[in-house]
Amino acid sequence: xxxxxxxxxxxxxxxxxxxxxxxxxxxxxxxxxxxxxxxxxxxxxxxxxxxxxxxxxxxxxxxxxxxxxxxxxxxxxxxxxxxxxxxxxxxxxxxxxxxxxxxxxxxxxxxxxxxxxxxxxxxxxxxxxxxxxxxxxxxxxxxxxxxxxxxxxxxxxxxxxxxxxxxxxxxxxxxxxxxxxxxxxxxxxxxxxxxxxxxxxxxxxxxxxxxxxxxxxxxxxxxxxxxxxxxxxxxxxxxxxxxxxxxxxxxxxxxxxxxxxx
Numbered sequence: 095x096x097x098x099x100x101x102x103x104x105x106x107x108x109x110x111x112x113x114x115x116x117x118x119x120x121x122x123x124x125x126x127x128x129x130x131x132x133x134x135x136x137x138x139x140x141x142x143x144x145x146x147x148x149x150x151x152x153x154x155x156x157x158x159x160x161x162x163x164x165x166x167x168x169x170x171x172x173x174x175x176x177x178x179x180x181x182x183x184x185x186x187x188x189x190x191x192x193x194x195x196x197x198x199x200x201x202x203x204x205x206x207x208x209x210x211x212x213x214x215x216x217x218x219x220x221x222x223x224x225x226x227x228x229x230x231x232x233x234x235x236x237x238x239x240x241x242x243x244x245x246x247x248x249x250x251x252x253x254x255x256x257x258x259x260x261x262x263x264x265x266x267x268x269x270x271x272x273x274x275x276x277x278x279x280x281x282x283x284x285x286x287x288x289x290x291x292x293x294x295x296x297x298x299x300x301x302x303x304x305x306x307x308x309x310x311x312x313x314x315x316x317x318x319x320x321x322x323x324x325x326x327x328x329x330x331x332x333x334x335x336x337x338x339x340x341x342x343x344x345x346x347x348x349x350x351x352x353x354x355x356x
Contacts, residue, residue: 096264097187097219097220097221098186098187098219099142099170099172099186099187099219099221100187100219100221100264102170103141103142103170103293103316104293106141107293107315107316110343110346111310111315111346111347111349111350112310112314112315112316112317112342112343112345112346112349113140113141113142113315113316113317113342114135114139114140114141114306114316114317114318114319114338114339114342115140115141115142115143115144115172115295115316115317115318116131116132116135116140116142116143116144116318116319116320116323116335117143117144117145117146117174117297117318117319117320117323118131118132118143118144118145118159118163118320118323119146119147119148119272119320119324120145120146120147120151120155120156120159121147121149121151122147122324123323123324125158125159125162125163126162128145128159128162128163129162129163129165129166129167130166130328131323131331131335132163132166132167132169133166133167134331134332134335135167135169135335135339136167136168136169138332138335138336138339139339139343140169140335140339141169141316142169142170142171142172143163143167143169143170143171143172144171144172144173144174144189144318144320145159145160145163145171145172145173145174145182145185146173146174146175146176146180147176147272148176148232148233148234148236148237148272149176149233149237151179151180152179153179153181153182156179156180156181156182157182157183157184160182160184160185161184164184170186170187171184171185171186171187172185172186172187172188172189172221173185173187173188173189173218174189174191175188175189175191175205175209176234176237176238177205178205178208178209178212181209181212181213181216181218182216183216183217183218185218186218186219187218187219187220187221188213188218188219188220188221189221189223189225189265189267190206190209190213190220190221190222190223191206191223191224191225191267192206192223192224192225192258192263193225193226193227193238193240194224194225194226194254194257194258195226195227195240195241195242195243195254196238196239196240196241197239197240197241198238198239201238201239201240221264221265222262222263222264222265223263223264223265223266223267223295224254224255224257224258224259224261224263224265224266224267225267225269226243226251226254226255226258226266226267226268226269227240227242227243227269227271228242228243228244228245228251228268228269228270228278228282229242229243229244229245229270229271229274229276229278229298229299230242230270230271230274230275230276230299231269231270231271232270232271232272232273232274232298233271233272234269234271234272235271242271245276245278245279245282248279248281248282248284248285248286249285251268251282251285251286252285252286252288252289253289255286255289255290255294256289256290258290259290259291259292263292264292264293265292265293265294265295265316266286266290266292266293266294266295267295267296267297267318268282268283268286268294268295268296268297269297269298270296270297270298270299271298271299272298272320272321273298273299273321274298274299275299276299277296277298277299277300277301277305277309278296278298278299278309280308280309280311280312281312283296283309283312283313283314284312284313286313287312287313287314288313293315293316294313294314294315294316295314295315295316295317295318296309296314296316296317296318297317297318297319297320300317300318300319300322300338301321301322302337302338302341303337303338303340303341303344304341305341306319306338306339306341306342306345307341307342307344307345307348308345309345310341310342310344310345310346310348310349311345311348311349314345317338317342319335319338322334322335322338323335
């Protein structure tokens with residue numbers, strides 16, 4: 095059953111062809127700065143806020159941040175948990191993730207078993223997501239004990255994504271890792287998108303508007319950026335957000351143009 099937030103995302107993708115989501119790591123900024131970023135993201139055209147990181151944050155600190163953000167922005171807040179501690183009853187939804195290429199069953203299904211009763215108790219909307227770490231993998235790859243799929247093996251990423259679809263997951267996330275030197279290459283995005291018929295999320299290593307545009311043009315439905323919001327002063331962060339969100343919009347325009355020509 096598709097919930098309110100998932101339905102909202104699907105409608106936005108259908109209407110706009112591609113959307114941007116801002117990722118906030120609660121360990122790397124204050125509640126006040128997170129509220130500023132969320133407000134600016136909404137005004138610039140971001141469609142949602144994701145909250146999560148690779149290190150652990152106390153449940154109370156997470157709750158406080160979610161509540162503070164809710165006072166500053168009206169777009170949905172979606173939890174992006176690294177473990178069962180990454181759950182807040184004040185959020186609108188949670189990516190119910192399985193790290194498909196982890197060597198540790200805990201990150202494939204163990205954490206999910208522990209989290210499921212709490213998610214139900216809080217009444218959070220759970221959105222099934224297949225999480226695939228590629229390229230460098232970054233901290234997420236280390237914490238999740240993943241075998242990152244090399245960028246020159248895009249068919250393996252496609253096979254993982256298709257397996258997730260057959261298992262009933264409704265979104266795929268290609269993760270290059272926070273602060274990765276290079277974003278997910280276009281060839282891998284194209285192959286994964288051609289293998290599945292559900293929304294594709296791409297994140298990690300996206301530092302410029304041109305990179306965001308290329309990622310959308312290659313087939314991404316959602317672009318997630320986080321590291322760019324953690325550096326610099328407010329005006330610098332705002333400028334970089336604007337650049338990347340505009341890049342997503344430009345990529346969406348190229349998708350629409352291709353559809354009109356076909």
